[in-house]
Amino acid sequence: MSDRPLERLDDRELLERHVAGDPEAFGELFRRHRDRMWAVAVRVCGDPELAADAVQDGFVAAFRRAGSYRGDAAVTTWLHRVVVNACLDLLRRARPTVELTDQQLERTPAGGDPQAAVDARLVVHEALAGLPEPQRLALVLVDLHGLPVAEAAAVLEVAEGTVKSRCARGRRELAARLGPSLGRPAAGTSTTPPASDHGEGPHPDPGTDDVTKGWG
Numbered sequence: 001m002s003d004r005p006l007e008r009l010d011d012r013e014l015l016e017r018h019v020a021g022d023p024e025a026f027g028e029l030f031r032r033h034r035d036r037m038w039a040v041a042v043r044v045c046g047d048p049e050l051a052a053d054a055v056q057d058g059f060v061a062a063f064r065r066a067g068s069y070r071g072d073a074a075v076t077t078w079l080h081r082v083v084v085n086a087c088l089d090l091l092r093r094a095r096p097t098v099e100l101t102d103q104q105l106e107r108t109p110a111g112g113d114p115q116a117a118v119d120a121r122l123v124v125h126e127a128l129a130g131l132p133e134p135q136r137l138a139l140v141l142v143d144l145h146g147l148p149v150a151e152a153a154a155v156l157e158v159a160e161g162t163v164k165s166r167c168a169r170g171r172r173e174l175a176a177r178l179g180p181s182l183g184r185p186a187a188g189t190s191t192t193p194p195a196s197d198h199g200e201g202p203h204p205d206p207g208t209d210d211v212t213k214g215w216g
Contacts, residue, residue: 012071014075015075018066029075030059033076036076038051040083041087044084045087045090046129054086057089057090058082059083061085065082080147088133127177128140128174131174135173138163138167139170141155142167143171
């Protein structure tokens with residue numbers, strides 16, 4: 001076992017040391033990644049209290065199941081998967097009322113009408129929460145949290161093309177719901193067949209890709 005300080009070890013080494021019995025190694029992993037996991041949980045759950053429970057449940061599960069980590073994905077990807085699953089477990093049991101978090105309100109852009117900006121974010125948040133779960137999770141990870149498609153696919157345990165398809169459909173659905181709220185014409189009835197979740201669907205129409213980019 002390495003004698004290097006914990007903060008100088010990479011994530012895989014920390015997980016290995018935890019499995020080997022080091023009582024401090026997992027604490028270092030928690031300190032490194034809790035803020036990022038919290039950000040994901042808030043966006044998946046839409047409720048800060050539920051997100052806090054999900055992060056706690058996720059890290060407890062990761063602590064107990066560290067020996068099952070196979071090393072075929074980054075530790076951060078594995079942690080994302082565990083925390084997202086914890087979020088989904090809690091959501092399926094609780095289904096809380098979705099509210100905009102203080103963290104999101106604090107990111108309201110400066111300038112213009114602050115109340116109008118907050119109102120717009122409330123509308124976007126509500127529309128996002130109303131999407132089917134697969135599309136919402138894909139948008140949370142890719143558009144709001146900035147994960148590469150490949151990493152989001154690993155977290156969700158689906159093909160990369162499926163993540164792209166879900167994002168494309170989610171953006172189109174958000175654009176259709178938010179068009180009037182954002183001063184755009186409401187989307188008309190599309191003649192394009194819906195994309196399958198089993199492959200990459202058509203790319204979003206120009207102008208819809210910015211609905212979630214930069215929000216949150």
